[in-house]
Amino acid sequence: MADLIVLLGPPGAGKGTQAKVLSRELNLAHISSGDLFRDHLSRKTELGVLAQGYMQRGELVPDNVTISMIRERMANTDCAKGAILDGFPRTVPQAEALDLFLADSKMGAVRKAPYIKVEAQVLVERLGGRWSCRAGGHVYHEKFNPPKAAGVCDVDGSALYQREDDKAETVANRIRVYFEQTTPLIEYYRRKGVLAEIDGAMPIEDVTRELLASVR
Numbered sequence: 001m002a003d004l005i006v007l008l009g010p011p012g013a014g015k016g017t018q019a020k021v022l023s024r025e026l027n028l029a030h031i032s033s034g035d036l037f038r039d040h041l042s043r044k045t046e047l048g049v050l051a052q053g054y055m056q057r058g059e060l061v062p063d064n065v066t067i068s069m070i071r072e073r074m075a076n077t078d079c080a081k082g083a084i085l086d087g088f089p090r091t092v093p094q095a096e097a098l099d100l101f102l103a104d105s106k107m108g109a110v111r112k113a114p115y116i117k118v119e120a121q122v123l124v125e126r127l128g129g130r131w132s133c134r135a136g137g138h139v140y141h142e143k144f145n146p147p148k149a150a151g152v153c154d155v156d157g158s159a160l161y162q163r164e165d166d167k168a169e170t171v172a173n174r175i176r177v178y179f180e181q182t183t184p185l186i187e188y189y190r191r192k193g194v195l196a197e198i199d200g201a202m203p204i205e206d207v208t209r210e211l212l213a214s215v216r
């Protein structure tokens with residue numbers, strides 16, 4: 001059986017930041033649907049071209065496309081032990097497709113779904129000050145988690161950039177889309193008895209401590 005953890009939370013809640021630590025601590029693969037789309041985008045694949053418009057508008061990429069991308073990624077050998085899923089599932093049909101895939105592939109079921117809770121006004125400040133690295137997807141914040149040297153990734157030395165979809169108008173739409181389409185997943189996983197609610201307004205290290213306690 002594989003160990004599967006789904007990280008839930010609005011844009012800017014800290015899913016990517018925390019997934020990197022959980023993946024290291026638990027020795028599980030980190031699968032970020034957003035990073036996968038951004039990789040396709042940078043390589044200008046057919047999928048990247050298709051996803052681009054949705055991402056720029058802060059809308060969700062259609063379920064069928066997203067589900068097949070994740071299924072393909074999860075078939076990689078590095079997921080045999082399990083994975084931290086960051087940004088997927090994001091709709092009830094995606095969650096149902098994930099359950100089906102896990103059962104069909106004999107990987108098991110989602111063991112825990114920590115939900116990182118953060119108020120909407122905090123999210124806007126977090127996304128507005130976010131800087132990411134292209135090489136490894138490492139994430140910083142100019143105020144809350146600055147890199148040692150401005151504009152340079154501490155881990156791999158690559159240049160940091162601000163995401164296109166972190167512009168104020170796109171952020172507002174991403175948050176709206178999250179509340180409309182993704183919040184039903186909180187009940188979905190609560191009903192399955194695997195939801196863990198985490199206060200995401202705390203400093204990064206405190207959120208990490210609570211998250212680790214919830215999944216261990």
Ligand code: AP5
Nearest residue numbers: 011012013014015016017033034061087126130140141144
């Ligand atoms: P995606 O890349 O998944 O974006 P998201 O879910 O909106 O999440 P973010 O990456 O913006 O935030 P995060 O929670 O990871 O926060 P982070 O750790 O970076 O998706 C992008 C797009 O791709 C979507 O809009 C959609 O178009 C498409 N897509 C992706 N998945 C899809 C799916 N399943 N279905 C359909 N479409 C899909 O932290 C944010 C900032 O806050 C950073 O600067 C960080 O340093 C800082 N920070 C983190 N934690 C704290 C803390 N505790 N205190 C202070 N600052 C903190």
